[in-house]
Amino acid sequence: VDLSTTIAGAHLDNVFFNASGVWCQHEEELQALLESGSGSLITKSATYEHREGNPSPRYLPLPSGIGSINSMGLPNEGYEYYLNYARKFDYTHAKPLFISLSGLSLADNVKMVEAFVQANLPCILEVNFSCPNVPGKPQLGYDIDAMDAALATLAPLIKKPFGIKLPPYFDIAHFDQVAAVVNKYDNLAYVTCINSVGNGLAIDLDTETALIKPKDGFGGLGGLMVLNTALANVNAFYRRLPGKQVIGVGGVVSGKEAFLHILAGASAVQIGTQLKEEGPAMFDRIKKELTEIMEKKGYKSVEEFRGKVKTL
Numbered sequence: 001v002d003l004s005t006t007i008a009g010a011h012l013d014n015v016f017f018n019a020s021g022v023w024c025q026h027e028e029e030l031q032a033l034l035e036s037g038s039g040s041l042i043t044k045s046a047t048y049e050h051r052e053g054n055p056s057p058r059y060l061p062l063p064s065g066i067g068s069i070n071s072m073g074l075p076n077e078g079y080e081y082y083l084n085y086a087r088k089f090d091y092t093h094a095k096p097l098f099i100s101l102s103g104l105s106l107a108d109n110v111k112m113v114e115a116f117v118q119a120n121l122p123c124i125l126e127v128n129f130s131c132p133n134v135p136g137k138p139q140l141g142y143d144i145d146a147m148d149a150a151l152a153t154l155a156p157l158i159k160k161p162f163g164i165k166l167p168p169y170f171d172i173a174h175f176d177q178v179a180a181v182v183n184k185y186d187n188l189a190y191v192t193c194i195n196s197v198g199n200g201l202a203i204d205l206d207t208e209t210a211l212i213k214p215k216d217g218f219g220g221l222g223g224l225m226v227l228n229t230a231l232a233n234v235n236a237f238y239r240r241l242p243g244k245q246v247i248g249v250g251g252v253v254s255g256k257e258a259f260l261h262i263l264a265g266a267s268a269v270q271i272g273t274q275l276k277e278e279g280p281a282m283f284d285r286i287k288k289e290l291t292e293i294m295e296k297k298g299y300k301s302v303e304e305f306r307g308k309v310k311t312l
């Protein structure tokens, strides 16, 4: 079966890659993704300066096994590290490179975008509007006018097709409002849905203590428990963004959830929590599982069923 796809004009041999933030902060991790069964790779969201991020423990899988909680706080090597990586990257490689940018201000995003545009590299830029874990920095994804204003500045600067990383929305009116903004920008080629479900709280029964240290234990939720919110956001934006694409992320632990994301409309599928827990070998497992599901159902390519979720 054919698991290949094209995102923002770039060809991926298979639909799978890492969720930004997981296995992608350092070159060694990115190299492991290059050598894995993934179809692509995306870097950890970059800020203008290097950041240590929040104090640990700041990521944990939940004892219940249904997901994870993280309040990393945007730890990253600073954008120049990822710009240098993008300069050295072998673009003849079968895997396209995505670069995630998450400036702490619009001015920082402008400076980082200008540097990448100046370098004129084949990598695809993705602006992260949805980091929930920087104390004192409300995420732009939930300030729709501010996100629109940022895009009005950034889209013309980027010129080429690019994407944005969105938080989960939980109200039909918000799907409508965000789609109306996204549809204003012709080169905004795709949206990645969803980022973690922000500011959850995990508490240990025995110690009666929050699991993670930052922000009184408040952090973004990921893993299987967010699957159905992720499917809704993928499908809501698939229905509302004609001519654009959706990358699905959230709750993919096997070929089954990947199949459901594609059925909901995803052009590619990213994995975070499960990749963090299982490592890059996971990509071979999940490709095999999706292939088996497709063969059982008689689908030859992901194009045949993308977005074809039925309603009653």
Ligand SMILES: O=C(O)c1[nH]c(=O)[nH]c(=O)c1I
Binding pocket: 021, 045, 070, 071, 072, 073, 074, 075, 102, 128, 130, 131, 132, 133, 134, 195, 196, 220
């Ligand atoms: O805490 C983080 O670094 C982080 N954590 C997330 O769950 N999503 C994000 O976009 C980011 I930038």
